[in-house]
Amino acid sequence: MTGKLYVIGVGPGDPELLTLKAVRILKDVPCICVPKGREEGSSLALSIVKRALNLDGKEIIEAHFPMRKTKGIKASKHQSIKDSDALTLCRSDTFIDSELDTKWQETIETVYSRLNKGINMAFITIGDPTIYSTFFYLYDRLLELNPELNIEIIPGVSSINTAAARANLSLSLADEKIAILPATYTDNLKETLEKFDTIVLMKVHRVFDKVLTILNEMNLTNNAVYVSRAGMDDEKIFKNIRDIKEADLNYFSVVIIKK
Amino acid sequence: MTGKLYVIGVGPGDPELLTLKAVRILKDVPCICVPKGREEGSSLALSIVKRALNLDGKEIIEAHFPMRKTKGIKASKHQSIKDSDALTLCRSDTFIDSELDTKWQETIETVYSRLNKGINMAFITIGDPTIYSTFFYLYDRLLELNPELNIEIIPGVSSINTAAARANLSLSLADEKIAILPATYTDNLKETLEKFDTIVLMKVHRVFDKVLTILNEMNLTNNAVYVSRAGMDDEKIFKNIRDIKEADLNYFSVVIIKK
Numbered sequence: 001m002t003g004k005l006y007v008i009g010v011g012p013g014d015p016e017l018l019t020l021k022a023v024r025i026l027k028d029v030p031c032i033c034v035p036k037g038r039e040e041g042s043s044l045a046l047s048i049v050k051r052a053l054n055l056d057g058k059e060i061i062e063a064h065f066p067m068r069k070t071k072g073i074k075a076s077k078h079q080s081i082k083d084s085d086a087l088t089l090c091r092s093d094t095f096i097d098s099e100l101d102t103k104w105q106e107t108i109e110t111v112y113s114r115l116n117k118g119i120n121m122a123f124i125t126i127g128d129p130t131i132y133s134t135f136f137y138l139y140d141r142l143l144e145l146n147p148e149l150n151i152e153i154i155p156g157v158s159s160i161n162t163a164a165a166r167a168n169l170s171l172s173l174a175d176e177k178i179a180i181l182p183a184t185y186t187d188n189l190k191e192t193l194e195k196f197d198t199i200v201l202m203k204v205h206r207v208f209d210k211v212l213t214i215l216n217e218m219n220l221t222n223n224a225v226y227v228s229r230a231g232m233d234d235e236k237i238f239k240n241i242r243d244i245k246e247a248d249l250n251y252f253s254v255v256i257i258k259k
Numbered sequence: 260m261t262g263k264l265y266v267i268g269v270g271p272g273d274p275e276l277l278t279l280k281a282v283r284i285l286k287d288v289p290c291i292c293v294p295k296g297r298e299e300g301s302s303l304a305l306s307i308v309k310r311a312l313n314l315d316g317k318e319i320i321e322a323h324f325p326m327r328k329t330k331g332i333k334a335s336k337h338q339s340i341k342d343s344d345a346l347t348l349c350r351s352d353t354f355i356d357s358e359l360d361t362k363w364q365e366t367i368e369t370v371y372s373r374l375n376k377g378i379n380m381a382f383i384t385i386g387d388p389t390i391y392s393t394f395f396y397l398y399d400r401l402l403e404l405n406p407e408l409n410i411e412i413i414p415g416v417s418s419i420n421t422a423a424a425r426a427n428l429s430l431s432l433a434d435e436k437i438a439i440l441p442a443t444y445t446d447n448l449k450e451t452l453e454k455f456d457t458i459v460l461m462k463v464h465r466v467f468d469k470v471l472t473i474l475n476e477m478n479l480t481n482n483a484v485y486v487s488r489a490g491m492d493d494e495k496i497f498k499n500i501r502d503i504k505e506a507d508l509n510y511f512s513v514v515i516i517k518k
Contacts (some may be wrong), residue, residue: 009420016280018312019270019416052279126418130423130430139427153424155490157278157387157414160309161268164389165412168398171389178439179455180431188454195447196438231414 002149005142007135009128009156010045013232013252015052017157017217023053025154031059031114031121033107035134045124061114063107076141115149128158132182132202160200160221163227163254171198171256183207183255189214199257205249212241220257228253260407262374264401266515267393268387268415269304272491272511275309276416280439282312284413290318290373292366294393304383310356322366361483365513367400374408390459391441419459422486424515426496430457430515442514448473458516471500479516487512 004024026032026049034046043062049055085108106151125133130153142149160180162164164171172178176197181189183204189211193199202213204226215221227239229252238244265284270276285308291465293305297388302321308314324363357435372378384392389412403409417513419439423430438447442463448470453459463470485497488511497503500514 002357009416010422011278012414012433013435014280016283017278017414020280021275024275074483086282109448127409128418128420128424130428132433133429136429138431151427153427155271155416155420155424156274157268161260161387161389161414161417163265165268165387168410168412169389170395170398172391172441173395174391174442175443177441180437180439181318182434182436183430184434255382 001117002146003119003121004150004152005115006120006122006160007129007139007153008122009133009154009158010048010126010163011125011157012127012159012230013048013235014042015048017162018048018052019154019156019183020114021154022156024149026122026124027053029058031119033061033111033121033123034062035064035123035125036064045126045190045203049124050125056086059114061110063109064103081136105138108138109143111138111199112142119149125156125202126159127162128156129153129156130155131160138228142148157231159230159252160202160254163200163230164256166230166235167225167239167256169225169229169256169258171200183211184238186210191258192220193218193220197259201255201257203251203253203254205251205253208249213240213253213259220259223259224255224257226253226255230254261375261405262376262380263409264370264374265379265381266388266410267381267383267411268392268413268417269383269385270416271386271418271421271489272303272307272494274512276309277307277311277420278413278415278491280413281415285381285383286382287483288317288379290320290378292322292370292380292382294382294384295321295323304385307385308383318373319370320366322369323362332391340405357443363396363400367397367404369402370397371404375395381407384415385418386421387415388412389414390417390419404508413464418489418511419513422435422459422489423515425489425494426484426486426515428484428515430459430518442470444467446472449477452477452479452516452518456518460514460516462510462512463514464510464512467503470514474500474516482518483514483516485512485514490515 008022034043036043123135125135129135133178178198179192179196180200183201184206186207201211216222224241226241226244228236228248228250236248267281269281293302295302333357335485382394384394388394437457438451438455439459442460443465474483483500485500485503487507487509495507
């Protein structure tokens with residue numbers, strides 16, 4: 001019998017936003033795999049889980065992924081990102097380079113070996129696993145190794161919903177349409193702002209100045225709210241996005257525009 | 260001291276998808292307000308909470324909202340909804356008619372009177388409160404009565420994320436763009452299907468045949484997955500949406516199209 005792999009969304013940061021199901025499974029499995037390297041050196045997903053339950057005696061597999069794109073952004077700072085840079089950055093998001101590829105391969109082999117020994121595992125991910133989670137880079141490759149692999153995805157509270165809740169905003173009512181965009185794509189932003197009722201811009205730290213310019217041009221600046229690190233201890237909410245300073249911009253940030 | 264109002268997302272249906280925070284607050288508050296009338300006669304949100312914890316001794320306020328639009332749909336059935344009907348239906352979604360208005364007013368007064376007595380309350384809602392939740396119809400009016408009212412929105416696991424998780428689908432990776440549409444708006448569906456990577460169609464039971472026609476025309480039928488009642492006991496997933504029968508269509512259904 002191979003083990004079962006649970007892919008668990010641990011919510012946006014507040015340990016209380018873990019689900020009962022996540023807690024039950026995390027208590028039960030002897031082995032937890034956690035992606036590391038996105039930001040801040042240590043795994044945010046693991047720190048959330050550690051604050052909610054005792055992990056003594058469990059094997060913790062930290063999967064290190066060199067996130068070159070993030071380093072690149074830190075070096076160039078958000079203001080200096082030009083169109084071409086932004087495009088390169090967003091392309092490197094989808095392109096798994098060889099070093100990254102080797103790291104993923106190692107993780108896949110580690111996870112697969114545990115499952116083959118009959119060990120149940122959890123792969124934890126910030127927010128919800130279906131929203132911009134690294135897990136799906138592994139998913140297909142695991143199934144290639146064994147199409148019968150038992151993988152269950154446990155949804156979590158997403159950072160998008162949390163950001164809206166913390167800002168007391170409804171993302172949608174009745175027949176309203178929502179667009180969720182990685183802010184690196186500012187090319188079609190105007191068109192999307194015209195056609196949708198609510199627009200959520202992810203990872204907006206990369207292109208904040210450009211976004212602000214477009215919102216100003218469209219008289220939508222007053223319709224925008226910026227939520228940084230929703231659900232975390234150092235969460236910040238700006239109802240006037242003109243007040244945002246460079247230090248307020250970070251990876252875990254969204255702009256919500258409601259028309 | 261006025262009481263505090265917690266607006267709580269109780270997740271999509273599985274009681275284990277309640278968050279720790281939701282459970283703690285629901286145990287703590289002496290009074291729970293629950294919207295009733297959306298579907299099936301009784302409140303789904305309340306039944307989820309009842310399966311997770313004992314509500315003995317708490318006051319349960321059931322807020323009855325006549326959902327005329329739903330009755331209208333039931334009478335006409337999804338196949339017979341023409342363009343004009345669909346438009347009328349979706350307009351009636353945003354238009355609160357006078358009977359509905361009176362019912363909301365009664366609920367607001369009930370909630371407000373409890374808060375004024377210093378009673379902490381929870382208003383529970385399926386999924387996540389920021390996604391198509393009735394609560395926001397009350398929100399502004401409550402603040403009109405008292406702008407200092409203490410209202411906290413507790414995010415929950417949304418049915419959209421749950422549907423994707425149950426179908427083992429990523430809604431977005433890297434620089435992918437997501438559109439979430441109430442399916443009543445089929446007018447711009449083609450354009451949205453062209454421009455977005457992932458398209459989530461809500462309440463698709465109303466216009467399923469029309470959606471299927473458009474997907475067929477665009478060769479996207481094989482990219483669509485239908486999830487009915489994600490996270491509930493009678494959940495159904497169709498990887499081939501051509502297999503869907505009329506009986507499989509219902510209010511709690513989404514189509515996810517991944518390109």
